[in-house]
Amino acid sequence: xxxxxxxxxxxxxxxxxxxxxxxxxxxxxxxxxxxxxxxxxxxxxxxxxxxxxxxxxxxxxxxxxxxxxxxxxxxxxxxxxxxxxxxxxxxxxxxxxxxxxxxxxxxxxxxxxxxxxxxxxxxxxxxxxxxxxxxxxxxxxxxxxxxxxxxxxxxxxxxxxxxxxxxxxxxxxxxxxxxxxxxxxxxxxxxxxxxxxxxxxxxxxxxxxxxxxxxxxxxxxxxxxxxxxxxxxxxxxxxxxxxxxxxxxxxxxxxxxxxxxxxxxxxx
Ligand code: G3P
Ligand code: CA
Numbered sequence: 210x211x212x213x214x215x216x217x218x219x220x221x222x223x224x225x226x227x228x229x230x231x232x233x234x235x236x237x238x239x240x241x242x243x244x245x246x247x248x249x250x251x252x253x254x255x256x257x258x259x260x261x262x263x264x265x266x267x268x269x270x271x272x273x274x275x276x277x278x279x280x281x282x283x284x285x286x287x288x289x290x291x292x293x294x295x296x297x298x299x300x301x302x303x304x305x306x307x308x309x310x311x312x313x314x315x316x317x318x319x320x321x322x323x324x325x326x327x328x329x330x331x332x333x334x335x336x337x338x339x340x341x342x343x344x345x346x347x348x349x350x351x352x353x354x355x356x357x358x359x360x361x362x363x364x365x366x367x368x369x370x371x372x373x374x375x376x377x378x379x380x381x382x383x384x385x386x387x388x389x390x391x392x393x394x395x396x397x398x399x400x401x402x403x404x405x406x407x408x409x410x411x412x413x414x415x416x417x418x419x420x421x422x423x424x425x426x427x428x429x430x431x432x433x434x435x436x437x438x439x440x441x442x443x444x445x446x447x448x449x450x451x452x453x454x455x456x457x458x459x460x461x462x463x464x465x466x467x468x469x470x471x472x473x474x475x476x477x
Contacts (some may be wrong), residue, residue, distance in 0.1 A: 213469055215440070216461040216462045217368075221456070221459075221475055221476050223462040224250055224462070224463055224465065224468045224472045225250075225254050225335055225411060225462050225465050226244075226245035226248075226250045226444065227253065227254050227444060227464045227465055228256065228269060229241020229243035229244060229253055229255070230466070230469075232442050232466040233352050233442065233467075235276065235304055235315050236269060236276065237268055237269055237276070237310070237317075237323075238306075238316070238317070239269045239316075239323065239326045240312055240315050241253075242326045242327055245332065245468060246330035246332060248468055248472075249301050250332075250336055250469075251332045251334070252333045252334075253327055253332050253334060253382055253425045254336075254337065255323055255337065256337045257326075257338055257339060257347070257351055258271065258291045258292070258294060258339050258343075258344065258347075259347055260291060260294060260295055260296045261430045261443060262295045262297075264296040264467070265319060265347070265354055266291065266317050266318065266319055266340075267317065267318045267320060267323045268291055271291055271419070272290050272293065272446050273291070273299065275307070275380065276294055276304055276308075277317065278302055278306060279301060279302055280306070282301060286451050294454070296319065300317070301317065301438070302317060302476040303316075304316055304317045308352070318384045320442050321354060323413040324358045325361060327362075328358070328476065329335055331413070334369065334370050334371070334395070335371045335442070335464070336355075336370070336371070338373075338383070339393070348386060349382075350382045352372075352383065352386055352390070355370070361389070361390070366389045366390060366391070367389070367391060371390075371411075372390055372392055372393070373414055375394075377394055377396075380392050380393070380394050380476070381410075383407040383410040384410065385409070385452075392410045393411065394406055394412065394414065395414045395415075395444075396414070396415060397413070397415040397416070398413065400428075401430050404409055404431060405437055407431045408434065410440065411435055411437070412433070412439060412442055412461075413441055413459065414444065415443055416443070416444060417443040417444065417445070420441075420458060421458065423459070425441050425458040425459050428441050430439065441456050441458075442461060442462035442464055444464035444465075445464055445465060447471075448467075448470065449473065449474035452470070452471040453474050
């Protein structure tokens with residue numbers, strides 16, 4: 210493996226449970242956080258969106274259809290967008306049965322509930338702001354919830370919290386609102402553009418299919434928003450060979466549905 214590129218002060222890439230340990234429990238539920246904790250995984254990734262009545266919830270798709278029973282509970286409400294349902298309505302949905310009947314009754318968590326569970330396990334949070342174009346002001350609101358939950362204090366900021374997005378505007382907004390918070394941009398910007406990204410982000414987080422050793426090295430040669438070398442977290446790496454490949458490129462972290470497999474492969 211490459212020499213140290215420590216996200217956690219370790220020479221090996223950090224292992225991050227994607228949507229929780231989502232190969233083994235329904236994604237973005239408290240059960241998936243618990244499963245990651247049971248595997249001894251201390252970083253958890255999630256996706257944050259907003260309900261019709263303005264509450265932040267943890268869900269990947271902008272529609273409730275794939276990961277809940279919303280079609281059965283609210284049959285006339287296609288296309289079942291998160292933004293068209295209140296929190297009370299979403300709280301009635303089963304977010305576990307689609308994955309496995311053993312998880313029947315799992316709920317779509319609020320961001321507060323999710324963060325509380327991560328905190329209870331003493332884990333770390335890689336929070337993705339999803340579809341920010343649908344939710345004006347979601348960056349400020351997310352930071353307010355994190356602040357209310359104590360995640361902007363010194364015990365968390367800098368080493369236990371990263372806020373990332375596919376939207377550069379959203380990442381920049383988070384950085385401008387709360388410069389102390391570590392940020393990540395999801396994507397693979399051209400090397401020629403990296404200096405502009407480095408003004409507001411601490412990480413460049415590409416899909417592993419688009420990754421090369423040269424690109425990782427080029428990113429890490431820049432200093433990011435906090436004056437430290439830009440980090441690279443890559444996603445979504447679910448098998449041992451791919452994990453070894455990206456570890457060999459010197460990435461700082463690997464985002465995975467199967468954190469046990471990746472940890473066994475790279476020793477993170
Ligand atoms: O954290 C990276 C990864 O989650 C981005 O893709 O679609 O799974 O949110 P997606
Ligand atoms: Ca995500």
